[in-house]
Amino acid sequence: MQTALLIEQLLNGLQFGVMLFLMAAGLTLVFGVMGLINLAHGSLYMVGAFACAAVAAATGSFWLGLIASLAAAAAAGAIVEMTVIRRLYERDHLDQVLATFALILIFSEGMRWLFGSFPLYLNIPSLLSGSVPLPGGSQYPLYRLAIIGVGVAVAVFLWLLISRTRLGMRIRAGEADREMIGALGVDIRSLYTIIFALGAALAGLAGALVGALQSVQVGMGEPVLILAFVVIVIGGIGSIKGALIGAVLVGVVDTMGRFLLPRAMELVLDASRANTVGAAIASMLIYVLMALILAVRPRGLFVANA
Amino acid sequence: MKRFLTAGLLAVSTALAGTAFAEPIKIGMITTLSGGGAGLGVDVRDGFMLALKQAGDAASEIEVVTEDDAMKPELAVQIADKMIQSDQVDLLTGIIWSNLAMAVVPSAVAQGKFYLSPNAGPSPLAGANCHENYFNVAWQNDSLHEAAGAYAKKEGYKKPFILAPNYPAGTDALTGFKRFYDGELADEVYTKLGATDYAAEISQIRASGADSVYFFLPGGMGIAFMKQYAQSGVDLPVIGPAFSFSQDVLGAMGDAALGVINTAQWSPDLDNETNKAFVAAFKEEYGRIPSLYASQGFDTANLILSAAAKASVKDADAFRAALKEADFSSTRGDFKFADNHHPIHDIHVREVVKDGDTLTNRLVGLALEDHQDVYGKDCKM
Numbered sequence: 272m273q274t275a276l277l278i279e280q281l282l283n284g285l286q287f288g289v290m291l292f293l294m295a296a297g298l299t300l301v302f303g304v305m306g307l308i309n310l311a312h313g314s315l316y317m318v319g320a321f322a323c324a325a326v327a328a329a330t331g332s333f334w335l336g337l338i339a340s341l342a343a344a345a346a347a348g349a350i351v352e353m354t355v356i357r358r359l360y361e362r363d364h365l366d367q368v369l370a371t372f373a374l375i376l377i378f379s380e381g382m383r384w385l386f387g388s389f390p391l392y393l394n395i396p397s398l399l400s401g402s403v404p405l406p407g408g409s410q411y412p413l414y415r416l417a418i419i420g421v422g423v424a425v426a427v428f429l430w431l432l433i434s435r436t437r438l439g440m441r442i443r444a445g446e447a448d449r450e451m452i453g454a455l456g457v458d459i460r461s462l463y464t465i466i467f468a469l470g471a472a473l474a475g476l477a478g479a480l481v482g483a484l485q486s487v488q489v490g491m492g493e494p495v496l497i498l499a500f501v502v503i504v505i506g507g508i509g510s511i512k513g514a515l516i517g518a519v520l521v522g523v524v525d526t527m528g529r530f531l532l533p534r535a536m537e538l539v540l541d542a543s544r545a546n547t548v549g550a551a552i553a554s555m556l557i558y559v560l561m562a563l564i565l566a567v568r569p570r571g572l573f574v575a576n577a
Numbered sequence: 578m579k580r581f582l583t584a585g586l587l588a589v590s591t592a593l594a595g596t597a598f599a600e601p602i603k604i605g606m607i608t609t610l611s612g613g614g615a616g617l618g619v620d621v622r623d624g625f626m627l628a629l630k631q632a633g634d635a636a637s638e639i640e641v642v643t644e645d646d647a648m649k650p651e652l653a654v655q656i657a658d659k660m661i662q663s664d665q666v667d668l669l670t671g672i673i674w675s676n677l678a679m680a681v682v683p684s685a686v687a688q689g690k691f692y693l694s695p696n697a698g699p700s701p702l703a704g705a706n707c708h709e710n711y712f713n714v715a716w717q718n719d720s721l722h723e724a725a726g727a728y729a730k731k732e733g734y735k736k737p738f739i740l741a742p743n744y745p746a747g748t749d750a751l752t753g754f755k756r757f758y759d760g761e762l763a764d765e766v767y768t769k770l771g772a773t774d775y776a777a778e779i780s781q782i783r784a785s786g787a788d789s790v791y792f793f794l795p796g797g798m799g800i801a802f803m804k805q806y807a808q809s810g811v812d813l814p815v816i817g818p819a820f821s822f823s824q825d826v827l828g829a830m831g832d833a834a835l836g837v838i839n840t841a842q843w844s845p846d847l848d849n850e851t852n853k854a855f856v857a858a859f860k861e862e863y864g865r866i867p868s869l870y871a872s873q874g875f876d877t878a879n880l881i882l883s884a885a886a887k888a889s890v891k892d893a894d895a896f897r898a899a900l901k902e903a904d905f906s907s908t909r910g911d912f913k914f915a916d917n918h919h920p921i922h923d924i925h926v927r928e929v930v931k932d933g934d935t936l937t938n939r940l941v942g943l944a945l946e947d948h949q950d951v952y953g954k955d956c957k958m
Contacts, residue, residue: 276784283776290774380611388615390800390829395808402810409783412808415776484808485773486800486829490613494771526777533766543765550743550767 275407280530281523282405286415288522289422293477294499295506295514296429297470303509304446304466307356308364310371312474312499313492314378319344319475320482320491321382324393333396337479344475345468352467357460375493383489390488393479418480425473429511442466446509501557505564507571516572521557528556600889601638604881605660607653607681608671610645613797616825617673617870618645621695623863624874625670631858632882639885642666648673650680657681661688667890668693670877673870675699675718675746686710689893691900695877696870700749703919704952710893712900712918714877716842717950718746719753721818724840724924724944725791726757729816731944736763737816738787740778740802742794743767750793750818756951763787768794773801779809789813795820800829807833814838819938822929824868827936834929834936842920843872843909844927844940851906866937872908879905911947917956921949 298312322343327336351374359367395414402410433439441462444452453459478492485491502521506513533549540548564572606625609618622643629636642664646653653672660666668691672678678697685692686708694702698717702708729737739754739762741747751765763785766778779802782790790813794802799821806815819841827834845856845866855875859867867875883905888895903914907922915921924945927938 273784276780279780279783280777283774283780286776287774383611383615388610388619389825390616390797392829392831394804394831394833400808402808409780410810412805412810414808481773484801484805486797486804486826488613488797488800488829489611489615491773491797494773529768529777530781546765546767547743547748550769554743554769 275405275409278405278407279409279411280526282411282415284523284526285519286419287526288519289419290477290481291498291502291522292422292515292518293425293473294495295502295518296425296511297473298499299503299506299509299511299514300466301470302503304442305360305463307359308367308371309356310368310496311351311374311378312470313496314375315344315348315471315474316478316492316495317378317382317489318347319478320393320487321386321391322475323479323482324391324487325386327393328391333483340475340479341472344478345472348471349464349468352464356467379489390486393482393487395483414484421480426515433511438465501561505561505571507573510573513571513573520560524560525557528553600885600891601640602668602881602885602890603664603666604639604641605664605666605669606641606643606671607646607656607660607669608643609648609673611647614648614673617696618671620825620868620870621671621673621874624859624867624871625695625878627859627862628875628878628882635882635886646672646677650677653677653681657685661685661690667691668881670695672697678702682711691896693877693880695873698919700952703917703950704955707917707956707958709897709958712914713920714880715873717919717952718749719756720842720924720948720950721820721840722750722753722793723757724948725816725818726754728838728840728926728944729758729789729791730760734789736761736787737789737791738763738782738785740766740768740790740792740794742770742772742798744770747793754791771798773797775802775805779806779811782813783809783811787813789816791816793818793821796826800826803830803833819869819927822938823870824866824937825870827929835931837929839927839929839938840924840944841869841927841938842922842924843869844925844938846939847909849910852908855908866935876907876909915949915953916958917953919950919953921947924948
């Protein structure tokens with residue numbers, strides 16, 4: 272039974288990590304290529320979840336909702352890039368933080384205005400609602416396995432996009448020297464809009480996938496945003512590979528910490544105190560991990576443009 | 578800045594000598610109207626305003642200033658200072674969260690203002706830090722959890738798995754549960770406040786050999802937990818406090834919540850005339866079923882109206898005595914204040930059912946009769 276539980280928790284950690292990767296990939300692209308700190312990335316995640324919930328409620332199809340979440344988040348991302356973000360590339364990070372924080376407030380109240388103050392309903396599609404048996408006699412929800420699958424597919428897609436296509440070449444070039452690729456005649460403005468919309472669509476996809484597991488409500492993006500920042504700092508800013516490794520690392524360490532630390536504490540403390548102390552340490556664990564990694568590798572695990 | 582001036586802008590000019598009835602009262606309502614916790618604040622406000630609207634002329638001298646605290650303690654403190662100093666309110670109410678209440682209430686009552694809590698009931702304010710100007714119209718924080726513990730014991734559960742976020746109200750919740758359930762526990766788990774992924778905890782529940790699950794996870798955390806629990810295939814009976822299965826979150830949980838047992842001092846089908854009228858009027862006015870929080874807002878406003886009919890708020894001693902009498906018709910039936918100004922009331926057991934297409938709660942029994950919190954003995958008023 273214990274081995275089964277351990278396998279289940281590892282899968283939980285992997286699934287959590289994959290979800291973080293969907294968030295972190297867009298964030299790290301935008302940060303790495305455009306040098307922009309986008310606090311409103313969590314809002315795009317929320318837009319995706321709300322779009323999916325609204326369309327799924329109206330049509331009864333989760334899959335249409337999923338498509339709507341990609342479209343809505345990408346559109347919101349493109350509009351925000353063209354109206355607000357574009358003016359921020361030349362400014363310093365503090366101005367970017369200020370402006371994108373304002374966007375969080377605008378998005379949150381806008382969603383509340385459109386959809387009301389109460390959380391929306393979104394359930395997983397019936398196709399994925401079962402569970403599969405694990406070795407050791409335990410069961411694992413199919414939907415969570417599907418999220419892992421989506422995460423792997425997105426990672427492969429991004430890798431192909433960046434290493435094998437013309438767009439990817441331009442993204443890499445923009446990361447290395449943005450003035451030079453402008454001088455070579457690449458339309459850097461529309462390139463930035465495309466990257467931003469791509470990142471937004473990934474965030475929206477994450478929001479829709481996770482919205483079916485959690486609750487679709489105003490402010491759902493901010494806690495995930497903080498974790499996504501931890502992931503890209505650990506992975507190395509601008510590196511997709513770093514985001515993937517960092518996300519899985521954070522997901523597994525966080526989940527295993529929550530599971531194992533209270534048990535470890537029970538060896539030295541009584542049960543009730545062990546639970547409280549263990550839980551408190553577990554919630555700090557990923558930040559401890561980040562501090563350790565930064566102490567050894569100040570620029571993260573994979574430096575994008577070394 | 579959100580600011581709703583309700584009735585009685587002309588109040589100042591019409592204060593009549595001799596009739597306490599018409600004495601103007603200025604109420605400052607600080608509540609959560611934006612962000613993730615807005616559903617609770619909106620319900621408290623709507624319930625409160627409905628009572629004033631129904632009171633008609635009796636409320637014409639009552640002015641309410643409403644502001645949004647965005648769930649931030651520092652903002653709530655600023656708003657309270659502004660309401661006390663520049664708006665010169667007589668009475669404050671509206672706060673949803675215990676941490677905000679702890680930041681605002683002690684200083685407000687020390688400045689001679691009344692505070693009526695429509696939701697939060699942190700233990701210090703019921704015990705050692707109680708105050709004569711502080712009245713709690715909702716419950717002491719532990720109460721619903723204590724009722725759940727009593728229910729688990731009565732139902733003969735032998736090994737509940739209990740779960741709450743790791744913050745003061747979470748530890749209070751599990752302490753409250755254990756105060757009335759003294760048997761063996763499968764495990765006791767604290768999660769991170771605000772966590773929305775419970776895969777790790779649900780795996781532990783599956784492996785623990787528990788015979789039931791008790792959890793206190795307010796707002797979005799509870800929605801996430803319940804959906805994931807239903808998807809996980811674990812089918813142990815679930816018990817929670819009403820906060821986890823209130824009308825504001827049921828819609829988002831969907832059928833995952835069906836059949837779940839929860840403890841509450843109020844239910845939409847509670848059988849008394851005041852409640853029937855309240856539920857019907859609330860539906861009519863706002864087009865949705867009221868939540869627990871709406872009933873608390875409604876009761877708070879009616880308590881104020883009952884006291885205002887007897888005494889002027891300017892005469893603090895008389896007004897306080899009038900509040901203490903709790904001479905109003907509560908949506909929860911019997912209601913009176915204990916010596917620490919916290920309610921003595923029945924706590925019921927409810928079940929989540931489907932009424933047509935809408936999920937709601939139905940009474941299935943009584944958990945604790947005339948329940949009073951345990952902190953009152955430390956209260957020296």
